[in-house]
Amino acid sequence: MPPAQTLSTGSVGTVETRYVDLPDPVALDCGRELHPVRVAYETYGTLSPGKDNVILVCHALSGDAHAAGFSTSPAGSTRDGFGAEDRDGSAGKGLGWWDGMIGPGKAFDTDRFFVVCTNLLGGCSGTTGPSSVDPATNQPYGSNFPVITVADMVRTERAFLDVLGIERLAAVAGGSLGGMQALEWAVLYPDQVDALVVIASTHALHPQGVAWNSIARDAIMRDPAWQGGDYYGTGVAPSAGMGVARMVGHITYLSAPALIERFGRRLQFAEDLRYTITEPEFEIESYLRHQADSFVRRFDANTYLFTSRALTYFDLARQYGGGSLAGALDGVSARTLLIAFSSDWLYPPAASREIEEALRSLGKPVECHVIEAPYGHDCFLLEEARQTPIIRQFLAKERSS
């Protein structure tokens, strides 16, 4: 059991990741099928007899199914209060990556809702992904893993909920890539979703975001240890390249003012330069290396590649609207809550505003909140206190309608 003080008021307590094997193959956008597919998941709260209180929480690029509560895995929590994306992939250890948002009395209130979180398709924390064994070869998929899309992730989530006997969702919620999944749910299964909570997300990543993701993937693929994707079992992994990818990602998750506030130009060793290119000289250089080192220990490089590719492909207007976002959202029946953060330059508020305008132009119920906060994209993991009343109020309306 964890020490009592790690369980804050409103904790869902000690939790366990479970697994489901889907009975049927998952048909993918690329034309291939995946079978078998295993899905790792956690649940919090109690499923109502009518199965009408389910909220599906979708995680972001580096996350996993452990969204809330305390896992009894031996490793400690990765929550550290800054650079919160660290939490967004606690890989079953310590507190869940959205523990501040999920629990009794919290934004996603487990006294009312049955909250489900799965590790996404292509993941490396229990759900079938590139490191899983390909039944055709009895070897890990590696380079033979199919290139997946956000829609493929959502189809997998749909098939998983079928196994649990859950037809409808009271809400789908997520930040970043998780928000993309929520939007995709509303388009693919309009009759099965009552509400969307889309946080720090977009209908299509802007070109600079596409570029950052491309650079991160190239950093991994240019690492000779990547071996074309077939590094499993070779005793080496592209940790050097994935470290660089993580450092790029990390800086895009934070805002420039947040870096000034946290690190400034402080040197590692008081005010003395050491005249070195190999060693960190500024505090932020040391911090970045630490972030890279801790990430590569817990995450699979191929999962990073396939997930990053999926989120750059995501483009509702192209996929479903012939170039028109309103066209793509025409069939949506869910009520939509959008939350964006003023300092998020990777998923800027403008994208949420575009979704809001498209939905409004279609006469669909939507509200968009832009929270003034300095920590960039990571706000969706950090600004729990300010998101909570907005989300609770939005979900309460659902109940009363």
Add this chain to the structure above:
Amino acid sequence: MPPAQTLSTGSVGTVETRYVDLPDPVALDCGRELHPVRVAYETYGTLSPGKDNVILVCHALSGDAHAAGFSTSPAGSTRDGFGAEDRDGSAGKGLGWWDGMIGPGKAFDTDRFFVVCTNLLGGCSGTTGPSSVDPATNQPYGSNFPVITVADMVRTERAFLDVLGIERLAAVAGGSLGGMQALEWAVLYPDQVDALVVIASTHALHPQGVAWNSIARDAIMRDPAWQGGDYYGTGVAPSAGMGVARMVGHITYLSAPALIERFGRRLQFAEDLRYTITEPEFEIESYLRHQADSFVRRFDANTYLFTSRALTYFDLARQYGGGSLAGALDGVSARTLLIAFSSDWLYPPAASREIEEALRSLGKPVECHVIEAPYGHDCFLLEEARQTPIIRQFLAKERSS
């Protein structure tokens, strides 16, 4: 001879890079000395009998001495109208990297001024750098090259001008790292500089810029082909890592709106996804790889490392002001022109404003212009037409005073 049409009105014509060997060792901030030091340089215009019409132009991270005119080197010009940092290191080929700014009737008017540009200390285009032979070993310096600073670059420029018999400078001018050198000149040699033209630069890179540079260097140093810096003569070089470094740099030189305008989310092959992680799928992905490939063919990775380190160290307030920028600039006697660009997020206008305010608080002559332009940091190489009247007017004042 180049075809006539490549020589625009106001061209300085065909030019040649020349070389000077400094007679004395250069004393470095790190405590070491470098000897011998060779400096590559070009000159444009005519030195006045009183030697009072000299403008020193300093280049940025990836530049060289070939700032203007047409070089008869066999390779073609790298000017391509976008991603202008490409020009900022044409490595003696084609048109100079600031050809639009230097020539008869141009911003730096060679009908009046004798313009000098050197390849900076640590460079890879003729001036002594990490790829030069260390006389102590008869091998390239590689990992044994000293960690240099912007002040070391400026001391080398000072020693070089001594060889040419030039005592005073009518102006020192540069963009980005070139602007840092100009500021350093005014602090180190206050009695020898009449005017500064500091473009898209700063008194100290902000923490996010420190982070990008750190990531770029790590990308190079994590490439096994880097071999601790001693890759010369081994038949391999850290091209994979330097390509990633260049891609990171390239995106920081441009603005997000410029990427939307130029690339949007256009796919390489019409509207068909190919479902690939290894091949470029978006135009911007292909563009980035092209930028990386062309850069690694012309630039030395160790020069990138040492130059990047120098520009992150640069911090006038720390070096000379005990933390106060005004304190650092107290001894400056040069008139100062600052130009910044509204969309430059790597060297944002705020930094130029801070320099302006510090100089103004000291009662020193300064003017600061923030040009509204969309192309980010690269504007200093692209927005020639809008910088020209500002610079000409500023330099004309000097003549009349």
